[in-house]
Amino acid sequence: MNPVKRQILLITVIAAAIMELIDTSIVNVALNYMSGNLGATLEDTSWVITSYAIANVIIIPMTSFLVNNLGRRNYYIGSIILFTICSFMCGNATNIWELVAFRFMQGLGGGALLSVSATVVYELFPKEKQATASALFGIGVFIGPTIGPTLGGYITENYSWPWIFYINVPIGIATAILCYFLLFEPAVKPKANSIDWLGIILLTIGIGSLQTVLERGETDDWFSAGYIVFLSILAVVSLSIFVWWELVTPNPVVNLRILRSRSLSIAAVLTFITGIGMYTSIYLTPVVAQRLLGFTPTQSGELLLPGSIIAVLALIVTGKLLQKGVSPALIVLFGFLCFIYFNWAMSGINMDTPGSSISLNLIFRAIGMALLTVPLGTLAVSSLEPKDMPQGTALNNMMRQLGGSFGISVINTYVARRVASHRTDMISNISAFNTETTNRINTYTHAFQQKGASLLDAHQKALQLLEKVVVKQSSFSSYLDAYLLIGLFFVVVLPLLLFVAKRDKKRALVIPSSDH
Template structure:
């Protein structure tokens, strides 16, 4: 019974952390008005959390070994909970950003350590079930974040998106204090890798800031983005060299020599791109072009989320029966490719049910990817390296999301400009539809009492608006296709997991080959 309670507790903590990666997105306007800050400054509430999260996740194994898992995990829950309270009580935007950053530092353990604890609660032969259970949290957290945040903001006030963490955090801290054992593979290092820690903080912090703020700041047209880019490249190269040569690295990059981890981490990066960009694009697409309310957008995601939970459990059981994880990953990639292809063929007459149906393919695809990739990532690691392998794999998912959203925002803007040029080139007097549409709009405004000159002017403005909307719509359609192509490009990596044996039976390749 204690084992079940512990599993539920750490999974709940992981879900809480993942929800907080996206729950604030829908409340930025309210925060901006309430705190008297610009929307640009307020967006640092999102950026600060992401930077802290990605910095701390790869350091998890180092911190566990030096502080002890119980101390580090419970301390992280307390820090996360306290900073959640302080975020809700912030009086100005930079106070909120500061506590949001510290909340992200606390949240890093809630993801990586939680996964390790769940794995340890199951014997080796049943770790596929552990992956499925933890995968539920990984999948549900980012999915319900925006919906939950919108409901709380609309019906209460934005501080409550932070206050809801407090009872969960207190309960998790108490239960972990009573039930969480110390790590059986703890190995306290003799020397702290301070240069590695500093290089990691500067390098990942710079990279994450570039990804979060690059599009807003017009990329390399802004001086500080250029400086951060040079800094990120230089420090991360030094960090890799340092971690491969020092006897006591803060991040044991040498474990990436295992193909099972390195290739799984790459595929997890692509999965993170798909997971976060699709949950970013679809609600915006539905509300901006189809007129859906936030509640409708949330309901649209619900069927897929429910089905995904069952798909995750089934995937764990199928893996336990000996089905190749690489084969399941292939099916998951195909599901996600089909989802993106279907979304790229939508028009403005699409129904809520049709999009919800497409999202089921996305949800099943994510379910089929989350479990086997997590299993593959640690399948050939020694027990002492599992926490580090889990941390690296989780970091790649988060980085994939950051890269994906940054790339897709830039891609949408570029495609929007191109579609506008293409559409405007057809709005000419030589095209018989142009004067017909202009005359129809003019007649519409004349019927509302405007003079001919005013009606004609408003008709031209309306045509301009229609062109802008069509350009934007087509760019979002292209974005789905772009992500689908990224998944197709990653498929050859699966060949490294497969080899022929006997009568062409597919099995997982050993890390020794």
């Protein structure tokens, strides 16, 4: 391939990966608009995020299997077309569950855009420049979810929320056309295996049931709802049989045997926690900024921009450090410390905290992500045989997406419980004998009287306003607790880095050559 075609293909596949990853977070700042426009509750609308994540979690570990059986070129271009068509249909959705269904199918198409794109990027670079390839692709992995809210906020505020999906259509068409002419099959074609239909079905049922339980449990009072009990049992049974079957079948859709590698197992856990931090912070911050601090969607997205710019530089530095032989575990340690600081700092903000302070906190989050994205992938495959690397990187990618999906569900449940707890605590301090309460009610009453309300009406409105203040402050405190909980997740798993075997310094740094 001549240099010009090589550069065009490189830009094309990275753009496809960024497009897929942007869609993991671009809807976050538009949830309120979707909810009102489609006549759905915010809890139902959150399925727009979750369904996409579930589809990614299901399809990513199957990517290696699908590439082997369908051919990389066919699978990749077909996935781009599916993603593009479903993006258009999402924009045309007339009710929330139609939108959720097309988002799920969009996520199925998006899985290949992440995994196969990485494979092509690695193949376009010689072995001695694989760290550069990792850094380039890492920029896409990081920038996608980060600029999503900024782009989504601008589009939602200046146009309308369907355009956050329509924007994918021209990019998808251009990407599909370019890949049709430029994308090649690997030099050594993998052998096609028999289709593990049972594994595919068990994985789909298990993950889908588990995610439904996590998402709907709090809304429907957990196990008091019959369908929650049924789906919980179904998830446990399906996933248990799935693990057993994948370990005994000769051609598994997900090769779980490679988890015997300690580095991969530990990297998978750390990547899962990273996914929780990555996606929940992108989910929580716009919600807090818009609902409680009064930011517009555009302003909410702009909070993330300074961190995005700095993170690109940090990713380049990370690639250089890896190329010079710095231990991935050491870089991951600093990444975790940045994330812990970010969550601790965000748990201490108040209603008067300026946007500049929140942006500063988000810079630490961005640097943390930059220090984790590439090294965790390197750590995951550092002790695998070359033939096992595609499945190892696929499992690691799955854990990141699963962490994000799991994290958003858990945080929603946790926040709902903490709101009730904080509200109870605040109400217990409100009484007619409390001087501060009396003064505030009198101030509100006087303000309403000045606007023409009678004393009785003014007093009633003052009590209603006080209730709104209590609800708002309870919600705000709950979100701050959520940041602390996320930080705690990072603290708890940090000791796992001590169990990662020290790399043999005489051995060349292993970079994954594929990412199916």
